[in-house]
Amino acid sequence: MEDIDREADAEDLGGARRERSLHKVVHLLEIGRFEAAEHEVRALLAEAPEDPSLLALLARIEVDQGHSEDGLATALEALARDAQDVEALHVAADASAALGRNTEAERHFLEALALDPVDAGLLFGYANLMFKTGKLDKAERLAQRVLALSPESAGAHQLASLVAARRREGREARSRGQQGLARAPDESVSHLVQGHACLASGRPFAARRHLRAAVSADPANQTVREAFEEADRACRVVYLPAYYLSLVFDRVPGSNFILWGVFLVMMFVMERAGVPENVAMPIVLAYVGLCIYSWVAEPIVKLWVKILPPR
């Protein structure tokens, strides 16, 4: 009897210690100390190497540190022990997507959603995968599902904004971006998405304002910095007409080549129609000037930015 009591006490202590360790891991992850969190999880795994939830947690830490191959291997190990571990499926999906194995990622997402269809995180991850692979309708519908479950999800609004921007629905993109920004005003990604929406819809100065705020929030992020530089270039006088031209040509099949194509057709038609030279020449010269400007505007503004860097 005393032995049974002693065993039960030991189990209780072990369980309490594990709980404390897991809380410590969560805290370490919140403050970004991934290596320390990994060390804690490995210590727990040393005591319980077959625990799929610990393996899934370790896999998540590895993926968040950018070690996607290792994270995928660990997640698959967790799934070998428990094929219905939703967190392991989620991590396997994220790791596969990071490695470019999108079909495999989709398979893991769908398996996880079959087990837990109301997990907003899973739906959001799947929506991101659909956006990345160009399935915009599905991405939008999934984002709506996330919002139905979690209306305050800034990420879902941001994703909906990106979808609208890619479809060239400027107003919708800005509206969604604004909703994302209202829910997460201090996050760099909110300003980045809204800046992107403004830039895609003909508002380069508003875009530059938002992207400047994004850089202030996250100065080390290279993606944000590049987006700010792109918006700044669009605001420069020498490039502004080319920026608006590009917005028009992006909506036309063949893009910039339409400009040159129209030029060739115009030459052909004027020659056949016998247009007088004193009329044709100024038109041709002006059009050639426009074509050349569309070609050289970007190198010129890049040089201009080197002389007068953005503030």
Added chain:
Amino acid sequence: MCPGSTSDDAARRASREIWDAPASDVDLFAPSLDERDDSEGFGTAFDPRSLWFACFFGGPVAATILFALNARRLGQPKQVVPLALGFLAVTFATLTVGTYVAMTGAGADATADASLGRNVRMGTRIVGLALGGVGYFLQRRRFELYLGEGREPAKALLPCIGVIVLSALVSLVWVSVAAVFFVVA
């Protein structure tokens, strides 16, 4: 959580909504991707729009070389051979027919000859443009995936100029061979 709490109710409603979804929403949880949507195997690819532009100057030979090369860089090695063979067939048919038309249409009138030559060259360029359009539509989706991975397109200007020059040489050789054949025949 107490039974009947707000978040439990919301989750149950959402779950019912998802599983009692109308038929149009069932596809939301059906697989949408195939191996063409995997981002593996990417090299440094060209923008298919830039290649399309080069096809006007380089003709169908340039279209064949550029889009076959780009298929490999977009991680589609299985597409390289069928695409190259298909484009080559159109290319050599175009050059052969163009040579035949130019030779049979040639006569004593130099102006008519010059006009015929111009039309044959323009026809070759139009075929090049058409092949470029086919290549663009075949590679557009894959290139969007490439951009979605955050990759930058490769600089196309110098490679395109090189291919245009090479295309001119290849076309010259083929046209000469075809002309000799037609003369002998």
